[in-house]
Amino acid sequence: MVYARSLGDTTLTLIVSGKLWRNSLIMMDEQTQTLWSHVSGEALSGPLTGRTLESIPSVQTTWKEWVAAHPDTRVLKKPEEIRSSRYAGYTNDPERVGIFRTFWLQDVMPAKTLVHGVATDLYAVAIADSGLAAGTERKVQVDGETITFFRDKDGGVRARDGQGDEIPVRTAYWFAWSAFYPHTQVAE
């Protein structure tokens, strides 16, 4: 998830609050101490409660696909010793879906299914990562709007609204997505 961290004239510095909500990271800004959900961008507590950080379109993909599409990309400089995920055990275990009790739509898809979702105030729609092969797109009708998910040339999944404008896609495990957006319509 990528967010704009400017609100009006203030640029926020976001840090790890040490708190969890719905089994996911709560961020805190150093300027106001407001707590922010990393999944929804909502302010959960503090002076800026009621505000929401603007989502910035981003993709999750692999390095080789990203650099092929963006050969002049910047990459965050990484210490040499980091050569693997710290949490592979968690990622690869279908049974580990949360420390705290949480509710999700168990009958729709397996908990650890990777999905790409779009949420606004009025609706949410999601598609399984496996449902979008390279170079393909899928149109979904929701609340009279047509959302088009597509696999971009950099390997990531993006979406456009009915006017052709890009809208931010969030990528998540199904159990996490549906805990936040239980009214989600799932693309077949």
Added chain:
Amino acid sequence: MRLNLLLAAVAALTLWSPEAATAQRPEPTVFGVFDADTMYTVLPPDAIPAIREPEYVRGADARAQMMPDEPVIGVAIGDDAVCWSTWHLDRHEIVNDHAGSRAIAATW
């Protein structure tokens, strides 16, 4: 999206230091409720250090630090493309960054 990172970090710490596991393992405490769900405190603020002043490598120089199948999160605004390895984000969870002319935060 990362889930349970903080708890996983706590678990990892206890693996490295069995004494700490019994003596100092923090117990989650209830901080509050938002939208009918509980917020828990599991670690002090900044115990996992967000990146505040990112440094980069670019293009060909970046190939040396990256594995081909390494997962990344990427943003492209205009001509400016930037990406972050999720293996790297495991250690920080948040990068305070810029892309194009915008101040952004990559979160994991």
